Amino acid sequence: MALYRRARHTRLVVVSLVMASLVTITLDYRGGESGPLAAAGRAALSVVGALQDGVSRVLDPVASWFSGIVRVGSLKQENERLRQQVRELQQERTRFIAVQLENQQLRSLLDLKESLGFRGVAAQVIGESVSNFEWSVTIDAGSSDGVRKNMPVVSGGGLVGHVVEVAPNTSVVQLIIDPDSAVAARLVNSGETGLVEGNRDQDLRMELVNPDVEVLPDEQVVTSGYQGGVYPPGILIGYVSHVLSQPGMLTKLVAVRPAVDFSSLEFVLVVTER
Amino acid sequence: MRRILSWTAIVLTALVLQSTVFARVTLVGAKPELVYLVTIVIAFLEGPTSGAVAGFTGGMAVDFLLNQPKGITALTLTLLGYAVGTLRQFVVTPSPLLPVVVAAGGTAAGVLFYGLVSFLLGGLGEGAAYLFRVALLSALYNAVLTPLVFPVIRRVAEASRPTKVFRW
Numbered sequence: 481m482a483l484y485r486r487a488r489h490t491r492l493v494v495v496s497l498v499m500a501s502l503v504t505i506t507l508d509y510r511g512g513e514s515g516p517l518a519a520a521g522r523a524a525l526s527v528v529g530a531l532q533d534g535v536s537r538v539l540d541p542v543a544s545w546f547s548g549i550v551r552v553g554s555l556k557q558e559n560e561r562l563r564q565q566v567r568e569l570q571q572e573r574t575r576f577i578a579v580q581l582e583n584q585q586l587r588s589l590l591d592l593k594e595s596l597g598f599r600g601v602a603a604q605v606i607g608e609s610v611s612n613f614e615w616s617v618t619i620d621a622g623s624s625d626g627v628r629k630n631m632p633v634v635s636g637g638g639l640v641g642h643v644v645e646v647a648p649n650t651s652v653v654q655l656i657i658d659p660d661s662a663v664a665a666r667l668v669n670s671g672e673t674g675l676v677e678g679n680r681d682q683d684l685r686m687e688l689v690n691p692d693v694e695v696l697p698d699e700q701v702v703t704s705g706y707q708g709g710v711y712p713p714g715i716l717i718g719y720v721s722h723v724l725s726q727p728g729m730l731t732k733l734v735a736v737r738p739a740v741d742f743s744s745l746e747f748v749l750v751v752t753e754r
Numbered sequence: 755m756r757r758i759l760s761w762t763a764i765v766l767t768a769l770v771l772q773s774t775v776f777a778r779v780t781l782v783g784a785k786p787e788l789v790y791l792v793t794i795v796i797a798f799l800e801g802p803t804s805g806a807v808a809g810f811t812g813g814m815a816v817d818f819l820l821n822q823p824k825g826i827t828a829l830t831l832t833l834l835g836y837a838v839g840t841l842r843q844f845v846v847t848p849s850p851l852l853p854v855v856v857a858a859g860g861t862a863a864g865v866l867f868y869g870l871v872s873f874l875l876g877g878l879g880e881g882a883a884y885l886f887r888v889a890l891l892s893a894l895y896n897a898v899l900t901p902l903v904f905p906v907i908r909r910v911a912e913a914s915r916p917t918k919v920f921r922w
Contacts, residue, residue, distance in 0.1 A: 500828070503825075521818045524818035536774045611820050613880060
């Protein structure tokens with residue numbers, strides 16, 4: 481009897497939770513960005529953003545170390561012979577390079593800000609998306625710093641993405657490599673426009689390009705910008721990698737290598753005024 | 755109360771670690787699904803009710819951090835926690851590999867279910883090949899992490915279990 485009651489209790493709990501999930505999905509669809517769940521999302525972002533900030537500051541060297549192990553696998557054998565001798569020097573060098581890189585990134589950010597004439601808020605990346613199906617980063621600037629939804633985000637290299645979620649002290653930026661991202665773009669040499677879509681960790685895809693236009697390798701691709709659009713014109717998106725389209729197609733498909741290295745993104749600039 | 759706080763701390767830790775340290779330590783481009791792993795381990799140790807509740811809580815926390823329809827991860831993890839907790843009751847093997855196998859299988863099934871629901875709601879733009887690749891890699895990653903995560907959660911579960919008082 482007790483066993484039966486327990487099984488019934490479990491089923492009741494599961495059915496309630498499934499119903500709650502379905503209600504959440506429905507409310508989110510119907511409410512959109514102004515619904516009651518949007519406020520809950522901002523609250524969750526504030527709490528987790530603060531934790532991410534603290535944890536990434538403390539554990540960043542650990543993550544870099546693990547990340548380094550993953551990347552230098554091919555060089556391991558060669559390095560093994562010298563590792564013991566140069567360990568201390570390497571540690572010092574690593575610290576020096578990290579500071580130099582940080583300096584370089586901040587300088588290029590400042591140069592970009594001055595050259596494009598934007599006003600913006602500099603921010604540090606404190607976390608990345610928890611999902612394997614979303615390419616976004618969390619930054620340590622929010623509505624209290626003047627950041628608003630849909631503001632463009634750039635780095636020293638070029639266009640990073642745009643703000644999709646804002647909490648008081650943190651924001652979420654959708655990267656241009658996210659498959660849901662689409663940016664109106666222009667080929668610098670020909671002036672031809674198209675739409676650049678994210679393609680995860682592969683080259684971006686520039687679609688809707690006139691098939692008669694000659695596209696040059698390494699040609700710059702910049703934002704085209706239009707009235708009421710998210711991105712201002714002239715921000716570097718990347719360089720032409722190769723042309724994917726087949727003869728006879730109505731439009732040309734161009735692979736674009738992003739100008740920004742998204743695997744080592746640290747500092748960004750949120751464009752608050754154009 | 756102590757139990758609720760313990761599970762909340764574990765889920766929150768998994769969430770923060772996944773978006774900081776493990777976001778950079780990827781396996782052929784895929785991150786581990788730590789919240790899935792925590793849900794599976796809790797369900798494995800504590801049964802279907804705790805598994806479903808932990809899954810719902812963790813999934814809802816993940817949903818509110820994503821720019822995707824909210825509730826899909828909560829639905830996925832609720833069902834995953836319930837399924838793993840229920841199946842566990844029928845498996846009696848003493849093999850130490852069982853948690854690893856369950857973590858891998860559960861993660862793969864969970865990710866595929868998530869992808870299916872997202873697709874039905876028009877939210878998955880990555881394609882089936884990518885979905886299967888992520889399901890496989892994150893399952894593999896979670897299997898590797900299980901021997902590290904399982905003992906920690908088991909210890910927390912044992913410490914937070916209410917002490918039984920026998921009256922004669």
